[in-house]
Amino acid sequence: MTDDVKDANRIDSVELFLAHALTLENEAADGYQEIGDSMAVHNNPEVAGLFLQMCKYGRMHADEVRELATGLDLPHIPPWEYSWEDGESPESASMDKMHYMMQPAQALALAMKAERQAHAFYAGVAASTANPRVRELAQQFAAEESEHVRLLGEWIAKYPPADDNWDYDPDPPAMPE
Amino acid sequence: MTALAQTPALTAAAYKSDYRPVWCPGCGHYSVLSSLTKALAELGLQRENVAVISGIGCSSRIPAYTSVYGFHSVHGRALPVATGLKVARPDLTVVVAGGDGDGYSIGGNHFLHACRRNVDLTYLVMDNQVYGMTKGQASPTTPADWDRSKLTPHGTGVSPFHPLAVALAAGANFIARCYAGDPNGTARVITEAVRHPGFSMVQILSQCVTYQPSQKEWKTTVRKADVTTTRDAVRAARWLMADDGLSTGVLYIGHRPIYRPELQASCSVDDLESGFVV
Numbered sequence: 001m002t003d004d005v006k007d008a009n010r011i012d013s014v015e016l017f018l019a020h021a022l023t024l025e026n027e028a029a030d031g032y033q034e035i036g037d038s039m040a041v042h043n044n045p046e047v048a049g050l051f052l053q054m055c056k057y058g059r060m061h062a063d064e065v066r067e068l069a070t071g072l073d074l075p076h077i078p079p080w081e082y083s084w085e086d087g088e089s090p091e092s093a094s095m096d097k098m099h100y101m102m103q104p105a106q107a108l109a110l111a112m113k114a115e116r117q118a119h120a121f122y123a124g125v126a127a128s129t130a131n132p133r134v135r136e137l138a139q140q141f142a143a144e145e146s147e148h149v150r151l152l153g154e155w156i157a158k159y160p161p162a163d164d165n166w167d168y169d170p171d172p173p174a175m176p177e
Numbered sequence: 178m179t180a181l182a183q184t185p186a187l188t189a190a191a192y193k194s195d196y197r198p199v200w201c202p203g204c205g206h207y208s209v210l211s212s213l214t215k216a217l218a219e220l221g222l223q224r225e226n227v228a229v230i231s232g233i234g235c236s237s238r239i240p241a242y243t244s245v246y247g248f249h250s251v252h253g254r255a256l257p258v259a260t261g262l263k264v265a266r267p268d269l270t271v272v273v274a275g276g277d278g279d280g281y282s283i284g285g286n287h288f289l290h291a292c293r294r295n296v297d298l299t300y301l302v303m304d305n306q307v308y309g310m311t312k313g314q315a316s317p318t319t320p321a322d323w324d325r326s327k328l329t330p331h332g333t334g335v336s337p338f339h340p341l342a343v344a345l346a347a348g349a350n351f352i353a354r355c356y357a358g359d360p361n362g363t364a365r366v367i368t369e370a371v372r373h374p375g376f377s378m379v380q381i382l383s384q385c386v387t388y389q390p391s392q393k394e395w396k397t398t399v400r401k402a403d404v405t406t407t408r409d410a411v412r413a414a415r416w417l418m419a420d421d422g423l424s425t426g427v428l429y430i431g432h433r434p435i436y437r438p439e440l441q442a443s444c445s446v447d448d449l450e451s452g453f454v455v
């Protein structure tokens with residue numbers, strides 16, 4: 001990213017920062033919910049449970065941001081005009097990495113990646129903003145994301161790594177004869 | 178065109194229904210649903226003023242997953258159903274959604290004439306170059322050498338259909354290609370397509386992870402088009418024919434007059450009956 005682009009994406013108002021944080025947390029929760037639901041539909045209840053748990057945490061964080069925004073007039077930003085590095089909200093665990101037979105360790109690794117991206121976003125805002133209150137909030141949120149990464153690490157350690165043949169399906173989606 | 182509010186009254190989530198999609202985890206159609214609901218929120222449309230009309234296929238299940246009006250119609254017949262709805266209720270925003278099989282095979286002729294008639298519809302084709310729902314047969318956009326189906330073990334040997342070039346030749350008023358791996362970019366294009374009067378054709382590359390797993394590579398091969406939107410059909414045609422089908426963006430915006438039928442009765446029932454008196 002060039003310095004020009006970085007400057008264009010700099011977040012210097014509390015309202016703009018909280019609008020980003022709220023969307024980040026809402027979209028993270030919505031994404032986890034969608035993945036959890038799809039795993040439940042595809043008879044993978046253990047992984048469904050993990051994603052739905054992540055969704056619950058996401059909703060709690062969104063509520064915290066909403067509370068911080070009480071009394072402020074957050075700007076409306078079209079989805080494609082947020083200052084996300086690659087155009088998409090950073091904490092979205094992308095659906096295209098999902099597999100109906102995935103195992104808990106793989107699911108948690110994807111959640112870990114999403115949390116790390118959220119941390120990088122907040123840390124980036126803290127490093128670039130000119131507004132001390134935005135810096136303070138962004139540092140606080142980045143620290144919270146670091147804590148999530150640590151907790152996820154502990155969670156992952158409780159699960160065995162995925163089996164070598166984790167995607168072996170004795171009755172696979174079949175091409176017709 | 179339908180009057181659009183300036184600020185969104187509902188969030189994108191409010192346009193999703195409580196039904197859980199049965200799509201395979203990883204399917205691109207999830208992202209299209211998300212883009213569509215974001216676009217509806219951005220357009221600030223009330224749910225009762227929108228209808229999503231589909232045919233049959235995995236992609237065509239999308240109306241059930243939205244909270245607006247919807248009709249999951251017959252295979253290949255989404256466009257005629259939507260056309261009927263729009264001419265009868267021009268006040269509604271009508272979005273048509275479906276797959277490459279639904280839209281270009283069995284529904285292919287309706288596709289040509291929908292472009293030609295230029296009724297104010299937005300057509301989203303979730304193109305995965307395969308019949309996903311019926312377990313992986315070749316569709317009109319399948320590459321000629323795709324040999325993964327037992328029905329075409331040596332590939333189809335047939336040149337793939339070029340939906341956007343066909344749409345241009347047939348008279349579509351707005352032509353764009355998007356990618357399910359870019360949900361916010363797709364939401365933007367859907368928003369523009371709905372706002373543009375006339376028939377808007379939006380091809381969305383939407384991976385079928387089950388029967389076309391190599392489409393995961395689209396993550397690296399799909400890119401933004403290296404041209405800006407043109408209003409010149411000849412230029413658009415030249416560019417579309419030279420493109421490999423993996424460039425995204427709004428490629429053409431036309432200004433043909435849209436088809437709006439006269440809804441005022443031009444004669445009374447009595448007048449009509451009098452014509453049949455023997």
Ligand SMILES: Cc1ncc(C[n+]2csc(CCOP(=O)(O)OP(=O)(O)O)c2C)c(N)n1
Nearest residue numbers: 233234235236252276277278279308309310
């Ligand atoms: C009249 C009729 N012919 C054939 C079928 C079988 N059929 C159901 S869906 C489908 C193809 C769907 O492919 P596509 O539109 O590309 O959707 P996808 O599942 O790939 O999203 C076919 C041939 C049918 N339902 N009705």
Ligand code: SF4
Nearest residue numbers: 201204235309385386
């Ligand atoms: S079969 Fe393909 S198109 Fe259908 S839901 Fe699965 S991944 Fe999507």
Ligand SMILES: [Mg+2]
Nearest residue numbers: 276277305307
């Ligand atoms: Mg298809």
